[in-house]
Amino acid sequence: MPSAGAVVDYLAVITGTSFQDGTIEAEIAGAPQAGAAEGARGFVGIAFRVQEDLRTYDAFYLRPTNGRADDQVRRNHSAQYISHPAWTWSRFRTETPERYESYVDLVPGEWTKIRIDVRGAQARLFVRDQAQPTLIVNDLKTGAGTRGAVALWIDTGTEAHFRNVSISPAAAAPGR
C-alpha cells in the first residue's frame, strides 16, 4: 500500500492543460511492478486540478489487483478518491471509512476506460462505459472553483500505461 507517512507524489503532468470543471476520459492499465512489495496493487489513475507545486491536487485511482481479490474488503477498495497533500487514502479510510472508496471489477494490466466528470465540488468516476458511476464525491477537497492541470498518476510499486486522454471543459452556464 502507499506509505501512510510522508507523501511522495508520482505523476506526469500533461503540459498546457488547465481544468476546472468538465470531463476527463482516458484508457489506463496498472499492475504491480516486477519485484514490488506484497502490498502493491498496481495503483493507476488521473489527477486533476494539479497545482504548480505538483503536490496539491484531486485524483481518482484504481487498485487493479483488488478487483477480483478473494477478499471482499479488498474488493471494496478497488477505486479511490484522494486530495493531496492533506487527504491521503489512509486519512480518508481512518476518518471516513468507505465514503471515498468503492468496488469495481478490474484486471491488472488490462486496458480500462475511465471517465471523470467534475462540476464544482462534485466529481464522479465512471469505469468502462458504465451508465452509473463507480464512485461519487460530493465534497471535492480542493473546493468548487479550483483550476489546475491534468496529470497521469501512479503510486508505489506500479507499472502503468496510459493512452487516449481527452479533456472536455464544461459548457459555460448561460448568462442571466
Next chain:
Amino acid sequence: MLNYTNSETRRILLLLVPAVALWLTAGPVAQGVQRYALETTAGLRASNVTVEAVLHQGRQAVRLTM
C-alpha cells in the same frame, strides 16, 4: 426502393442543415475538447516517475514507472 421527389429531397436537406449547424457550434469540437493520444512522451512533465513510449497489449501508449 424509395423514390424521393426533388421537393422531398430539398425538405430533408433543409431539415438537416440546422441540425448540422447546431452540432458544429455546440458539439464537443466547438467546446474545445483537447485530445492526447499519448503515443510519445512529448508534452509530459514527469515528477518522480520515468515515462517511456511503449506498446502495451498491441496499443501505443506511455508507461509510467517509479
